Amino acid sequence: MEIIKPGINIDLVGKMKIAFVFSLSAIIISILSLILHGGPNLGIDFAGGTLVQIKFSQETSADRIRDSLKTIDLGNSVIQRFGYQDNNEFLIKTEKSSSAIKGLSNKIEEALNSSYNKGDFEIRRVEVVGPKVGRDLREKGMLAMLYAVIGILIYVTWRFELRYAVGAVIALLHDVLITVGIFSLLGKEFTLPIIAALLTIIGYSLNDTIVVYDRIRENIKGIRKQSLKNIVNSSINQVLSRTVLTSVTTLLVVLALFIFGGAVIHDFAFALLIGILIGTYSSIFIASPTVLVWESISPSKEKRKK
Amino acid sequence: MSDKNIKLRGIITLVIVATALFFLIPSITQKIPSVWKDYTDKIHLGLDLQGGMHLVLEVETEKAVESAMERISNELKDTLMEKRVRFKHLDREGGAVTTLELPNKETSAQFAKILKNDFPNLDIKSSEITDGKEKVYLKIKDKQIESIEKFALEQSLETIRNRVDEFGVSEPEIIPQGKDRILIQLPGIKDPQRAINLIGKTALLEFKLLDESHSLEDALRGNVPTGDVVAYGYRVESETGRRTKTPYLLKRKTLLTGESLEDARVSISDRFGEAYVSLTFDSQGARDFDRITAANVKKRLAIVLDGVVHSAPVIQERISGGNAQITGSFTTDEAHDLAIVLRAGALPAPVRILEQRTVGPSLGQDSIDKGILSIMVGSILVLLFMVMYYNLSGIVADIALFLNIILILGALAAFKATLTLPGIAGIVLTIGMAVDANVLIFERIREELRLGKSPRAAIAGGFSKALLTIVDANVTTLIAALVLFQFGTGPIKGFAVTLSIGIICSMFTAIFVTRIIYDYFIWDRNIKRVSI
Numbered sequence: 001m002e003i004i005k006p007g008i009n010i011d012l013v014g015k016m017k018i019a020f021v022f023s024l025s026a027i028i029i030s031i032l033s034l035i036l037h038g039g040p041n042l043g044i045d046f047a048g049g050t051l052v053q054i055k056f057s058q059e060t061s062a063d064r065i066r067d068s069l070k071t072i073d074l075g076n077s078v079i080q081r082f083g084y085q086d087n088n089e090f091l092i093k094t095e096k097s098s099s100a101i102k103g104l105s106n107k108i109e110e111a112l113n114s115s116y117n118k119g120d121f122e123i124r125r126v127e128v129v130g131p132k133v134g135r136d137l138r139e140k141g142m143l144a145m146l147y148a149v150i151g152i153l154i155y156v157t158w159r160f161e162l163r164y165a166v167g168a169v170i171a172l173l174h175d176v177l178i179t180v181g182i183f184s185l186l187g188k189e190f191t192l193p194i195i196a197a198l199l200t201i202i203g204y205s206l207n208d209t210i211v212v213y214d215r216i217r218e219n220i221k222g223i224r225k226q227s228l229k230n231i232v233n234s235s236i237n238q239v240l241s242r243t244v245l246t247s248v249t250t251l252l253v254v255l256a257l258f259i260f261g262g263a264v265i266h267d268f269a270f271a272l273l274i275g276i277l278i279g280t281y282s283s284i285f286i287a288s289p290t291v292l293v294w295e296s297i298s299p300s301k302e303k304r305k306k
Numbered sequence: 307m308s309d310k311n312i313k314l315r316g317i318i319t320l321v322i323v324a325t326a327l328f329f330l331i332p333s334i335t336q337k338i339p340s341v342w343k344d345y346t347d348k349i350h351l352g353l354d355l356q357g358g359m360h361l362v363l364e365v366e367t368e369k370a371v372e373s374a375m376e377r378i379s380n381e382l383k384d385t386l387m388e389k390r391v392r393f394k395h396l397d398r399e400g401g402a403v404t405t406l407e408l409p410n411k412e413t414s415a416q417f418a419k420i421l422k423n424d425f426p427n428l429d430i431k432s433s434e435i436t437d438g439k440e441k442v443y444l445k446i447k448d449k450q451i452e453s454i455e456k457f458a459l460e461q462s463l464e465t466i467r468n469r470v471d472e473f474g475v476s477e478p479e480i481i482p483q484g485k486d487r488i489l490i491q492l493p494g495i496k497d498p499q500r501a502i503n504l505i506g507k508t509a510l511l512e513f514k515l516l517d518e519s520h521s522l523e524d525a526l527r528g529n530v531p532t533g534d535v536v537a538y539g540y541r542v543e544s545e546t547g548r549r550t551k552t553p554y555l556l557k558r559k560t561l562l563t564g565e566s567l568e569d570a571r572v573s574i575s576d577r578f579g580e581a582y583v584s585l586t587f588d589s590q591g592a593r594d595f596d597r598i599t600a601a602n603v604k605k606r607l608a609i610v611l612d613g614v615v616h617s618a619p620v621i622q623e624r625i626s627g628g629n630a631q632i633t634g635s636f637t638t639d640e641a642h643d644l645a646i647v648l649r650a651g652a653l654p655a656p657v658r659i660l661e662q663r664t665v666g667p668s669l670g671q672d673s674i675d676k677g678i679l680s681i682m683v684g685s686i687l688v689l690l691f692m693v694m695y696y697n698l699s700g701i702v703a704d705i706a707l708f709l710n711i712i713l714i715l716g717a718l719a720a721f722k723a724t725l726t727l728p729g730i731a732g733i734v735l736t737i738g739m740a741v742d743a744n745v746l747i748f749e750r751i752r753e754e755l756r757l758g759k760s761p762r763a764a765i766a767g768g769f770s771k772a773l774l775t776i777v778d779a780n781v782t783t784l785i786a787a788l789v790l791f792q793f794g795t796g797p798i799k800g801f802a803v804t805l806s807i808g809i810i811c812s813m814f815t816a817i818f819v820t821r822i823i824y825d826y827f828i829w830d831r832n833i834k835r836v837s838i
Contacts, residue, residue, distance in 0.1 A: 001695045006756055053669070105664075106499045124669035126498065128662040133362060144793035151785040159778055193728055196790055196798045200735065200805065203786035207739070207779040211746065214775040242742075242749045249691060249745070250738035253684035257734050260683055262676035264354075264669075265731055272735065 003248075004241035012284060013233040013292065019285035023174055030181020037184050043191035044127060046141070048134035049095045050104050053125035056088040056116070065090055068115035072107050083263030089124075104128070141195045145176070148202055156206075160213055167290035168209045171282040175205045179275045193268040201275030204250070208243055208283035215239050216288065228295055232288050240284070247280040312829065315822045322814070323709060326716025333719055349719045352726030354797050355674050357667035358493035359501060363466075363657040365486045368402070370458035370655035371451050375402040378428065378446070382406075385424055391416045399443075402451075403431060408440045417442070458654040459486060466490065466505055468650035473504055473643075487660070498664045500639065508612045508656045509647035511564030511632075513598070514556045516606040516618055522555045533558050537608070539615035541634070554615050556608055561598050563652070566591025570648035572641045575633075581641035582633040583648065592628025600624040611644075677730035684734045685711070688741055696748050698837035702823050703744040706815040710740050713811040714804065723807070726800030736808025739783070743816030746772040746779075748838055761836045765824050769817070776817065780809050 034040060044051050054065075062079045069079075069092070077094040092108065105126040112121055129137075149169055156165035176198050183190065215235040220228075254276060258269035332338060333349040353360050376398055383396050392413050396406040408414045421428055427450040431443040446454070463482055470478045470492065479491040495501050520531045530536060539552045568588040574581055587595050599607070599621050608618040609632055616634045636644065689707065692700035714733060718725055751768030759767065784806060791802035827833045 003695075006752070055668075122666065122668065124666040126662065126664040128659070130658075130660040132364075133661045140793050144789050147792075148786045148789040151789060152782055155782060155785060192798050193801075195793075196728055196801050199786045199790045200801075203783035203805075204739070206782040206786075207742070210779045210782055211775055214778060218771075238753075239749070242745050245695065245745045245749075246739070246742040249688050249741050250735070252687040252691060253680075253734045253738035256684035256687060257680045257731055260676055260679045261731065261734075262673060264673060265727055268728065268731060272731075 002241070003244055006241075008240065009234060009237050010240075011233065012236050013229055013289060016285065016289040016292070019289070023178075023282075023286060026178050026181065027174065030177050030184065033181055033184040037187075040180060040184055040190045041187060042134075042138070043189035043194075044093065044129045044134070045192045046134050046138045046190060047095070048129050048131035049093060050129075051125070051127040052092045052105055052108055052123060053082060054090050054092065054108075054112070054121050055124050056090070056121045058120060059088060060090075060116075062090060064115070065092070065112075069108060069111050071111050071114075072104075083266070087263070089263065137192065141192075144195065144199065145202075148199055149173075152202070152206055156210070156213075160217060163291050163294040164213050166294060167287045168206055168213070170290050171209055171287035172202045172205045172279075174282050174286050175201055175275060175278045178278050179271060182274050183271065188267055188270070191267070193265065194271050197268050197271035197275065200272060201279055204276060205279030205282055208246070208279055209287040211239050211242060212236055212283055212288050213291075216291070229292060232292055236284055236288055243280060243284065247276060250276050312822060312825050315818070316826075319709075319819055319822060323712060326713045326720075328716075329720040330712060330716040333715070347719060347722055349715065350722055350724045351670075351674075352724045352729065352797055352800050353491055353493060353663070353670075354665050354727045355670045355677075355725065356493055357665050357670040358491065359495045359498045360661070360663040361490040361492070361502070361505070361659060362483070362661035363462075363488045363490065363506070364660050365459050365462045365488065365653075365657050366655045367455035367458045367486045368655075371402045371446060371454050372398075373655075374454050375404060375446060378425065379404045382425060382428075382444075385420060386417070389416070389420060391420065393417070402446055404444045406442055406444070408442065410438050414440045455486065459488070461654045462657065463488060465651050465653050469504055469646055472646045472650060473501065475501075488657070494667065495664075498662075500643065502659065502662070504643045504647060506657055506659060507647050508653045509564065509644075509650075510612055510652045511567070511648060512560045512610045513562040513595075514558075514560055514608050514610055515602060516608055517555045517557050518606065520555060522553060525555045526553055530555075537610060537613060537615050539618070552615075554608055554618060556610070556615075561607075562587075562591065562594055564648055565651070566594060567648060570645040572638065572645050573631075574638075580633070581636045581638045582631050583636075583641055583645050585630045585632065585648070587628040587630070589628075592626070595628060595630065596624065596626040599626075673727045673730075677727060677734075680734050681711075681730065681737070685737055688737055692741060692744070696838050699748055699751075702820050703741055703748070703816070705823070706744060706820050707737065707740055709819060710808070710811050710815040711737065713815065714808050717807045717811065718804065721807075723803045724800050725804070726797040728797045729800030729804040732801045732804030733808060736805060736812060740808065740812035740816060742779075743772075743776045743812060744820060746776055747816070747820070751836065751838055755836065755838070761834065762828050764836065765828060769821055769824075773817065776813065780813055784809050 062081065066079050074092070074094045077092060079090060079092050082089040082091045094104070105123055109123060149172070152172070153165045153169055156168050179198060179201060180190075183194070212235060215238055216232055219226075219231045219235050219238075226234075251273070254269055254272045257265065258273055261269055328342075329346050330349075332343055332346045379396065379398050382404070386393050386396075392409055394407040394409065397404065399405045408417055421430070421444075427447050428444050429447050431445040433440055433442045435441075459482055463480060466488065467478075467480050470480060470490070475492045475495060477493055479489070481489050483489045490505065492501060517531065517534050520534065522536075525531065525534065525536050535556050535558050537554050537556050539554060541550050541552065542548070566587050567585055568591070569586040571584050571586075572581055573584045603621050603623060606618045606620050609616045609630070611632070616632050632644070685707070689704045692703045692707075694700065696703065711733070714736065717723070747768050750772045751764050754764035754767040755761070787802045787806040787809065791799055791806065
C-alpha cells in the first residue's frame with residue numbers, strides 16, 4: 001500500500017509564501033487571543049488555588065452543587081462538568097489555596113452531605129497549590145522550554161549548520177505558539193501536563209524536521225548541480241511518504257488516548273493531537289523554507305552554481 | 307554477513323528480552339517462586355494511579371532562627387545580670403534581631419568583652435551612640451543562621467518521618483527539597499485531612515504559669531504587662547456545638563516543654579468517657595515538674611499546645627510522679643493523633659503546606675483501566691496499519707513494536723521507575739513514534755528497490771542510510787525528554803521517564819532486531835523478493 005506515490009514531486013517550496021501567510025496569521029490570531037484573554041488561562045498548577053473532583057452516583061447539575069455549597073465561602077469559584085455527561089463528574093475550582101481555606105474538601109463534603117445523601121457522591125481528587133509553588137512552577141516551566149530549545153539549537157548546529165538550527169527552532173516555536181493559541185481560543189487551561197505535551201510537541205516537530213534536513217544534507221552532497229531551492233523541494237518530496245506515515249501512526253495512538261484515556265488526560269491528548277498536526281505541517285512548510293530564506297539573506301560559504 | 311553473526315545477534319536479543327521479562331513478570335502475576343520476587347519488584351505506580359496524597363511543605367526556618375534568638379537573648383540577659391553589667395530595654399525586636407541599651411562607655415566595653423567571650427554566635431549588626439548611651443542591634447552570625455536553618459529542616463524531616471511511621475502508612479516517601487521544603491508522598495491514605503493535621507502540627511507543648519496578679523481585662527485592652535502574653539483556649543460545647551473562646555494572661559516564660567516527655571498515651575476518662583492524653587515525663591522532666599509544682603501550689607498552670615491553651619488547672623499539690631494530662635474536648639482520633647505527635651516530638655519550626663494533591667483510589671483505578679485501554683487500542687491500530695501498509699515487513703515491524711513494549715515495561719520495573727498516568731500516555735505516544743524508525747527504514751528500502759537493487763543490497767542500503775537519520779531524530783526528542791525530567795515533578799517525571807526509555811528501546815528493536823529478521827530471511831532462507 002502507498003499513500004504517497006513514489007517519484008512524487010509537488011512544488012511545496014513554491015507554496016512557501018501561502019504557507020508563511022497562513023502561519024503568520026495563525027500566530028497573530030494566537031497572540032491576539034492571548035492578549036485579549038489577558039495571557040494564557042493558567043490552571044491551578046501555575047496560578048495557585050484549589051481543585052476538587054467529585055463523582056456523583058446520580059445525575060445532578062452544576063447549579064445544584066453550587067446551591068448546596070452556598071454556606072461555604074469559596075471565593076472566586078468555577079463549578080463545571082468533567083468528562084462525559086453520563087459520568088456525573090464535576091470539578092470545583094477556586095482561586096483560594098490552603099492558607100485561605102483549611103480543609104476545603106472536608107467542608108465541601110460536609111456541605112454536600114446536607115443536600116445529597118451520604119454515599120451519593122465521592123470526592124475523587126483534591127489538588128491544592130499555594131501561590132508560591134504556582135509561581136515556582138511557572139518559572140520552571142518557562143525555563144524548561146528555554147533549555148529544551150537551547151539544547152536542541154546546540155545539537156542541530158553541531159550535527160548540521162546554524163541555519164538549519166534556526167529553521168528548526170523557528171518551526172518549533174511556531175508549533176508551540178499556535179498550540180498555545182488554540183488552547184487560549186478554546187479557553188482551555190494550562191496545567192503541568194500541558195507543558196509536558198508542549199515539550200513533546202517540540203521533540204516531535206523536531207524529529208520530523210530533522211528527517212527532512214538529513215535528506216537535504218544527503219542530496220546536497222550528491223547533486224551539486226541543482227539550486228538549493230530544488231534540492232530542498234525534492235528532499236521534502238522524497239521523505240513526504242514517511243512524514244505522512246509517521247504522523248498517521250502517531251495520530252492513531254494519540255486519538256486512542258484522546259478518546260479512551262479519560263477526562264484527566266483529555267486536554268493533554270488534545271494538545272498532542274494539535275501539536276502533531278501542526279508539527280507535521282511546519283516541518284514541511286516552515287522549517288526547510290526558513291533555511292532557504294536564511295540562505296537568501298546570508299548565503300553560506302559553500303559556493304554553489306546557480 | 308555470515309550465519310554465525312545472525313545467531314550471535316539473535317542470542318543478544320533473546321538475553322535482553324529475557325531480562326526484561328524477568329523483571330516484568332512479577333508485575334503481571336503473583337504465581338512465581340518467592341526467590342524470584344526477592345530479586346525483583348513490581349512496577350511502582352505513581353500516586354495518581356494507586357491513589358494517595360502528595361504534599362509539599364515549607365519549613366518556616368526563619369521561625370527556628372527567631373526562637374534561637376529568643377533563647378540566646380535570655381541567656382544574654384542572665385549573663386549580663388550575673389556579671390553586673392548595667393543595661394536597659396533588652397528586647398527582641400521582631401524577627402531575629404535583639405536590641406539593648408548600654409548607659410555609658412564603661413558598660414559598652416564590658417558588654418563587648420562578654421559578647422566576644424561568651425556569645426561567639428552573636429554579631430553586632432549596628433549600633434548608635436546618643437549622649438554617651440549606646441543602642442546595640444544584635445543578630446545571629448550568618449553561618450550560625452545557616453546551620454540553624456539546616457538543622458531545622460533535618461529535625462523536621464526526622465519528626466515527620468516518625469509521625470508518619472506511627473500513623474501507619476505503607477511505603478511513605480519523605481524527602482527534602484531545596485533549602486526549606488519537604489516532599490511527602492503517602493500512598494493509599496484514606497483520610498487526607500487527618501494526615502495533614504498530623505504532619506503539619508508543630509506540636510510545641512509548653513507549660514506556663516498564669517499571671518494572676520495582673521488584670522486580664524486590662525491586658526485585653528492592650529496593656530499587656532511586660533513578661534506576659536495573652537493566649538486563648540477553645541472549647542466546643544457538646545450540646546450546642548458552639549465554639550467558645552477563653553482568653554488567658556500567661557507568663558511568657560516557659561517552664562517546661564514537650565522535649566521533656568518520655569511518652570504520651572490516649573486514655574479514656576472513667577467519668578465522662580472523654581478521651582484525654584496522659585503524659586509521662588522523662589527523669590529530668592519529672593524532677594523539673596516536681597520542682598515547678600512544689601513552688602507554685604495553688605497557682606494555675608496552663609498547658610499550651612502550639613500557642614493554644616488546652617487547660618489551666620490549679621496546682622493542688624506538689625506532683626512528683628512525673629505524670630500529667632492534657633484534657634480538652636477531643637474525639638478519640640484527635641487524642642490518638644495528638645499522642646502520636648507528642649511522642650514524635652515537636653517540629654522545630656512551623657510548617658506551611660505549599661502544595662497538596664490527593665487522588666482517591668477509585669480514580670486511580672479508573673485511570674489505570676483507561677490507560678490500559680488506550681494502550682491496547684493504540685497498539686492494535688498501529689499494528690494493523692503497519693501490516694496493511696507494509697505487508698510482511700509490517701509484521702516484522704509489529705514484532706519489533708511488541709518487543710519494544712515488553713522492554714519498556716521491563717525497564718520500568720528494573721529501574722524502579724514510577725509509572726504515572728502521563729507515563730502511560732508516554733508509552734502510548736512511544737508506540738506511535740517507535741514505528742517511525744521502521745517507517746524510515748522501510749521507505750528507504752522501497753526507494754532502493756525502485757532503483758532496481760537486489761533485495762540484499764536494498765535492505766543493506768535502507769538500513770545504513772536510515773540509521774543516522776533515526777539517531778539524529780531521536781536524540782532531539784531525547785533532549786526534550788531529559789529537560790522534562792529535570793523540570794518535572796511526580797507525574798510529569800513519569801512521562802519523561804517512559805518517553806526516554808521508549809525512545810531508547812525503540813531504537814534497539816526497530817534497528818537491531820528487525821535487521822536480524824531480514825538478514826535471516828535474506829541469507830539463510832535466500833528469499834528473492836521483499837514483501838514491503
